[in-house]
Amino acid sequence: MADLAERLGRLLGGRIAVTTGPRGADLTFALHRRDDLPAAAAELTGRAEMSLATVVATDELSSPDRDLKMRYVFEPADPVRKRPADRFVTLQVSVDPDRPEVPSISSLVPAANWHEREARDLLGIAPVGHPDPRSLVLHDGWPAGLHPLRKAFDGAQTVARVPAEEFPHLVVEGEGVFEIPVGPIHAGIIEPGHFRFSAVGDTVLNLDARLFYTHRGLEKRIEGMSVIDGFHVAERLCGVCSVAHGLGFCEAVEQIAGVTVAPRAQLVRTIALELERLYNHVGDIGNICAGASYHYGTSAGARLKEALQRLNERLSGNRFLRGWLIPGGVQRDIADDVIRVIETVLASTEAQLADLGHQIDSNPSVVDRFEGTGVLPRQAALHLATTGVTARASGIDRDARRDHPHGAFAAFPGIKLAVATAETADVNARRKVRAAEASESIRLVRVLLARLEPGALTVALPELPTPGKIGLAVTESPRGASIHWLRLDPRGRVERYHVRSASYANWPAVPIAALTAIVPDFPLVNKSFELCYACTDR
Amino acid sequence: MEAFEHIAIALAQMILIAACSPLVTGVIQKLKARLQCRSGASVVQPYHDLMKLLRKGTVQSDTASGMFRVLPALVLAATLVAATLVPAVWVPEDRAAAQLPLGDAIVLTGLLALARFLTAIGALDAGGAFGGMGASREMTVGVLVEPVLMLVVFSVALAGGTTDLGRLATHRLAVPSFHAPDLLALLAMLVLLLAETGRIPVDNPDTHLELTMLHEGMLLEHSGPGLACMVLAGHLKQLVMISLVAAIFLPIGLATQLAPYAIALALAAFAAKVLVLSVFLALVESSYAKLRFFRLPQFLGVGFVTGFLALSLRIL
Numbered sequence: 001m002a003d004l005a006e007r008l009g010r011l012l013g014g015r016i017a018v019t020t021g022p023r024g025a026d027l028t029f030a031l032h033r034r035d036d037l038p039a040a041a042a043e044l045t046g047r048a049e050m051s052l053a054t055v056v057a058t059d060e061l062s063s064p065d066r067d068l069k070m071r072y073v074f075e076p077a078d079p080v081r082k083r084p085a086d087r088f089v090t091l092q093v094s095v096d097p098d099r100p101e102v103p104s105i106s107s108l109v110p111a112a113n114w115h116e117r118e119a120r121d122l123l124g125i126a127p128v129g130h131p132d133p134r135s136l137v138l139h140d141g142w143p144a145g146l147h148p149l150r151k152a153f154d155g156a157q158t159v160a161r162v163p164a165e166e167f168p169h170l171v172v173e174g175e176g177v178f179e180i181p182v183g184p185i186h187a188g189i190i191e192p193g194h195f196r197f198s199a200v201g202d203t204v205l206n207l208d209a210r211l212f213y214t215h216r217g218l219e220k221r222i223e224g225m226s227v228i229d230g231f232h233v234a235e236r237l238c239g240v241c242s243v244a245h246g247l248g249f250c251e252a253v254e255q256i257a258g259v260t261v262a263p264r265a266q267l268v269r270t271i272a273l274e275l276e277r278l279y280n281h282v283g284d285i286g287n288i289c290a291g292a293s294y295h296y297g298t299s300a301g302a303r304l305k306e307a308l309q310r311l312n313e314r315l316s317g318n319r320f321l322r323g324w325l326i327p328g329g330v331q332r333d334i335a336d337d338v339i340r341v342i343e344t345v346l347a348s349t350e351a352q353l354a355d356l357g358h359q360i361d362s363n364p365s366v367v368d369r370f371e372g373t374g375v376l377p378r379q380a381a382l383h384l385a386t387t388g389v390t391a392r393a394s395g396i397d398r399d400a401r402r403d404h405p406h407g408a409f410a411a412f413p414g415i416k417l418a419v420a421t422a423e424t425a426d427v428n429a430r431r432k433v434r435a436a437e438a439s440e441s442i443r444l445v446r447v448l449l450a451r452l453e454p455g456a457l458t459v460a461l462p463e464l465p466t467p468g469k470i471g472l473a474v475t476e477s478p479r480g481a482s483i484h485w486l487r488l489d490p491r492g493r494v495e496r497y498h499v500r501s502a503s504y505a506n507w508p509a510v511p512i513a514a515l516t517a518i519v520p521d522f523p524l525v526n527k528s529f530e531l532c533y534a535c536t537d538r
Numbered sequence: 539m540e541a542f543e544h545i546a547i548a549l550a551q552m553i554l555i556a557a558c559s560p561l562v563t564g565v566i567q568k569l570k571a572r573l574q575c576r577s578g579a580s581v582v583q584p585y586h587d588l589m590k591l592l593r594k595g596t597v598q599s600d601t602a603s604g605m606f607r608v609l610p611a612l613v614l615a616a617t618l619v620a621a622t623l624v625p626a627v628w629v630p631e632d633r634a635a636a637q638l639p640l641g642d643a644i645v646l647t648g649l650l651a652l653a654r655f656l657t658a659i660g661a662l663d664a665g666g667a668f669g670g671m672g673a674s675r676e677m678t679v680g681v682l683v684e685p686v687l688m689l690v691v692f693s694v695a696l697a698g699g700t701t702d703l704g705r706l707a708t709h710r711l712a713v714p715s716f717h718a719p720d721l722l723a724l725l726a727m728l729v730l731l732l733a734e735t736g737r738i739p740v741d742n743p744d745t746h747l748e749l750t751m752l753h754e755g756m757l758l759e760h761s762g763p764g765l766a767c768m769v770l771a772g773h774l775k776q777l778v779m780i781s782l783v784a785a786i787f788l789p790i791g792l793a794t795q796l797a798p799y800a801i802a803l804a805l806a807a808f809a810a811k812v813l814v815l816s817v818f819l820a821l822v823e824s825s826y827a828k829l830r831f832f833r834l835p836q837f838l839g840v841g842f843v844t845g846f847l848a849l850s851l852r853i854l
Contacts, residue, residue: 180667180749187758188746201674202831293742293750293828299574365739366827373830519671520831523747 004048004089005029011043012036021090022470023255028071028090034102037072040091041105041112044074050089051077051385053474054483054500055115057123059151061097068095068125070102072112073472073483077382079403086404088472095125104130111385114508115500122149122219137212137537140164148220155220170208172198177205180519184213191533195522202518207511214537222497227253227327227461230494234484235322237499238535242318243269243276244477245499245535246325248484251406252471253327256488257461263411264455265329270408271448272316272324273475274441279308280478281438282353284530288431289360291524292369300356304349311345314338329458339449346442357435370428374513374525377425381509388480389437390506390529392421393429400481404474408448415447427528464492477502479531501535544630547796548640552622555781559773560584562780562812569820584773591766599759601665609660610760610767613653617771617778620649624781627804628793629704629711641704643691646782647684650734653771654680657756664759668748672755675831679740679752682838683733689845690723690730694786696852703782707789722848724787728818729841731783735776737819739829739837750828777812784811 005018008029015032022028031037044050053075060069072091079085093102104127106113116127117136124147138148141161147153171179177200184192192213198206218237222230234249235242247269254261261269286301309319316324316332324332334342360366376386381394391398399419401409408415420436422429467490474483480502489495510529517525564581571578598606623646658677661669695701697719698709733740741752748755757768785792791807793800829837 178667178670180671182667182749186746187748202671289827291747293738293745294826295570295574295738295744295824299576303575363825363827365829368833369827369830518831520675520750522749 007047008040008043011039016040022472023088025084025086026088026090026472028092030092030094034093034095037091037093038103038105038108041072042108044089044091045077045109048074048089049077049082050074051382052109052111052115053088053385053481054485054498055112055119056485056496056498057119057125057149058487058496059123059149062151065094066097068097068100068123069093070095070119070125071485072105073485075404078397080397085402100124101126101128103128106130106132110383110508111505114504121147123147124150134168137215139212139215140167148217153220155217155223167210169196169210170198170206172205174200176200184210193533197519197522199519202520204514204517204519204522207514207522209507209511211507211533212537214534216538218538219497219499222494224489225494227488227492227494230497231325231327232323234497234499235325237501237538238503238532239320240280240532241276241477241479241482241501241535242320242322243272243325244475244482245484245501246322247273247407248473248475248482248499249486249497250325250327251473251475252484252486253461253488255471255473256466256469256486258466259328259459259461261329261411262456262459264333264452265457265459266408266411267448267452268330268332268334268457269325271334271445272321272330273407274444274448275308275312275315276321277476277478278349278438278441278445279305279312280530281434281441282308282349284478284527285353285356285431285434285438287527287530288370288427288524289366291427291527292366294360294363294366294369297356297360297366300352300359304352304356307345308349311342314341326458328461329456331457333457334449334452339452342445342449346445350439350442353435353438360431367428369521369524370431370528371424371426373427373517373521374528375424375426375516376509376513380512381425384508384512385505386480386509387505388477388502389430389433390480390509392419393433394425395421395423397421398481400474400476404481406473406475408451412451415444415451417444427524430528464490479503480506482535499535499538501532501538503531503533503536506531507536544640547628548622551624551626551628552618555621555624555626555777556618556770556774558812559777560588560770562777562816563773565813566816566820566823569817570823573820573824584769588766588770591761591769592763594762596762596764598761599664599666602663602759606660606663606759607764609656609663610764610771613656613660614767614771614774616649616653616656617774620646620653621774621778623649623703624778625704625707625785625789625792626781627801627808628796629708629789630794641702643695643701643703643706644688646703646778647687647691650687650775650778651680651684653775657753657768657771661756661759666759668751668755668758671749672751672753672758675752676756679733679834679838682835683730683841686726686730686838686841686845687734689842689849690726690786693719693723693845693848693852696849703785707785707792708794710786711789711792719848719851720787722844722851724783726841726845726848727783727787729838729844731779731815732819732822733838733841734779735819736772738823739826740834742828780812780815781808783815784808788814 009016017030019028053073056071058069070093074089076082119125121137141164143162180197182195184194194210196208222233231249235246237245283305286298289297312321313319376394378394402417420433422433471486474481482502483500485498487495563584568578568581623641658673661673698706736753788811793804
């Protein structure tokens with residue numbers, strides 16, 4: 001990778017400073033001129049074959065630099081071929097607070113689209129030349145020029161609404177074209193999102209999705225909290241990826257603190273991570289059946305998920321596995337007699353899940369709904385830097401458990417993971433990848449349980465960690481890689497915490513996949529992605 | 539037979555069908571729940587739902603006209619009249635004596651089409667996107683199913699020499715026939731039954747997914763007593779269709795006299811027939827996924843082709 005630094009330096013005429021970090025194997029390039037950003041990003045995503053992982057904007061006006069910063073974090077796009085796979089490359093740009101602008105890279109790196117708009121909304125850093133200048137996170141009625149993630153903004157204040165015009169949705173015009181507005185309030189009890197279809201009859205011409213109705217300002221709320229309090233917020237970013245988010249936060253904290261978690265705690269954490277994936281995937285397969293109105297599959301999925309959630313409650317005291325982890329280790333052990341319960345539930349889940357898969361595959365009316373519906377072309381999945389099941393069903397072989405090892409995958413290199421992919425990129429592909437991953441999770445939990453040795457559950461965290469050090473942790477949630485970026489202040493409290501959830505990366509892919517479907521198939525397409533609104537909106 | 543008496547019996551049958559129709563929905567829901575390993579709601583739940591809706595107030599879209607309030611009553615009225623035409627329990631013994639055209643199949647088809655038309659008009663009137671979508675889809679299905687019903691009716695009417703359902707039933711009771719045209723017509727009628735009752739694989743009555751709705755989409759803007767009328771009309775239409783299949787293809791047990799034992803036997807036979815067809819609906823609903831909307835013409839085309847074959851074979 002030294003040649004990458006050399007190449008970038010040559011390309012930018014030496015206007016670059018190279019450091020290692022945030023982690024040992026990572027590289028950070030501080031660009032001296034912000035106008036060099038598009039060229040550097042093009043080099044990374046082009047010849048260096050990297051993909052945008054996340055963008056973190058920070059307010060560092062009170063630091064010696066007295067600026068705002070944008071950090072564009074890249075990871076290898078093809079971790080199977082490209083070594084080392086577990087290396088992040090950060091492009092860091094300093095933004096003048098008097099002229100808070102950066103050149104937009106969204107035209108070159110489509111995955112940067114939402115990140116840049118979010119930085120503009122929350123920190124007032126304008127992406128110059130962005131192809132879609134509409135607001136993203138802040139909705140109609142929020143006063144212009146008020147940026148909540150600036151340190152000067154008091155999160156406790158109440159902001160008065162200002163009169164606003166209707167949101168400018170992308171509109172298709174022509175004979176017979178009509179608009180179907182759906183949501184944010186839906187007929188069923190689901191999270192809020194607005195979908196604006198432009199359709200002719202039941203054929204979809206365009207879909208404009210608007211999210212961030214559940215933006216709670218959690219990244220603002222967590223600032224100034226102790227790491228223990230912050231952990232509880234991180235766990236609650238969304239309902240169904242508690243372990244993945246909690247583990248991401250814990251590993252970021254532990255990285256900064258420089259502590260190594262005890263082996264038993266690593267195993268228990270990873271068992272929690274896999275059990276979370278299992279109950280999600282099993283429930284999601286049932287939900288996909290609901291999208292096709294296949295009642296048997298819906299009920300079977302709900303039944304299997306219920307058994308797993310009861311197991312969750314037995315293990316952690318919470319059906320969503322909250323409160324099991326803690327920075328430094330785990331709060332609860334797995335007792336030996338409970339291992340037998342886990343094994344029983346896993347065995348029955350395995351058998352019934354295989355049966356459900358067989359029922360679906362042997363029912364032509366169901367397969368007909370799944371096949372060829374909601375195709376997400378591989379190229380689009382790559383361009384949007386999608387992750388998780390979404391990416392793997394489009395033939396992209398990436399899994400953070402293998403590519404950015406965490407938990408027991410890092411502590412026990414002997415534990416190998418079989419990554420499932422599919423090529424057809426339709427609803428059926430996403431269903432099959434989920435089923436394969438659920439089986440793999442069952443296998444992994446058995447392997448992890450077999451490795452359990454008596455030992456400590458927690459390690460003490462140092463009182464005051466190194467100030468300014470950044471923690472960067474990636475965990476594979478049921479929906480894909482969630483990337484946690486954390487920095488603590490000198491008092492050991494959270495200074496800035498940013499999460500790029502898997503759903504955040506995958507949402508822009510849904511309207512693309514919807515274009516190949518008809519209007520009544522959209523719920524099925526949407527359920528096959530099964531993305532989360534809460535951890536996208538935060 | 540006195541005309542008055544005939545009218546009274548038709549009205550009594552209508553009341554029977556109207557009173558039992560929510561129960562039939564409840565039974566189908568219960569059967570479905572059991573087939574899907576759920577305990578399910580009580581079979582009388584649809585009555586509770588109707589009572590709840592009747593107690594509620596009405597909320598109306600700003601864009602709806604005054605007609606919107608009246609339409610549910612009209613839809614219910616059209617369906618109720620349709621219910622008088624189906625011989626559920628009793629048919630006049632003496633064919634010639636029944637002079638009143640109470641039971642004409644073409645009138646029945648027309649009334650059901652009228653109810654469908656009024657429902658769609660109401661959905662469009664409210665101005666919601668889902669109502670318009672539901673109406674457009676429902677009318678697409680309507681165009682495909684109504685000819686099937688006509689073909690089936692004509693194919694049996696040719697044999698019976700009448701389009702009067704009562705006389706058709708007595709004819710088939712007297713001369714049971716299970717030849718190819720009858721079986722084909724029955725097959726077409728079963729396809730029709732799934733479509734007209736708004737069930738899988740055509741529609742999903744249990745969905746909360748607005749974008750997938752057909753019939754439910756048209757009801758979204760209705761509320762309170764208006765919605766109760768629409769829902770009751772839905773229950774009624776389902777039982778009317780079930781009774782129609784039963785009357786044409788399984789006329790066994792129909793009472794021809796007004797003797798108490800005959801009526802009791804006919805009621806039991808009616809219950810048994812409805813239960814058989816309810817099991818059929820519940821089984822289909824639990825075994826299949828809903829068809830992709832653009833595949834519906836193929837499925838309903840099966841009904842059309844079998845109906846057409848039934849009629850052709852009858853003529854040949």
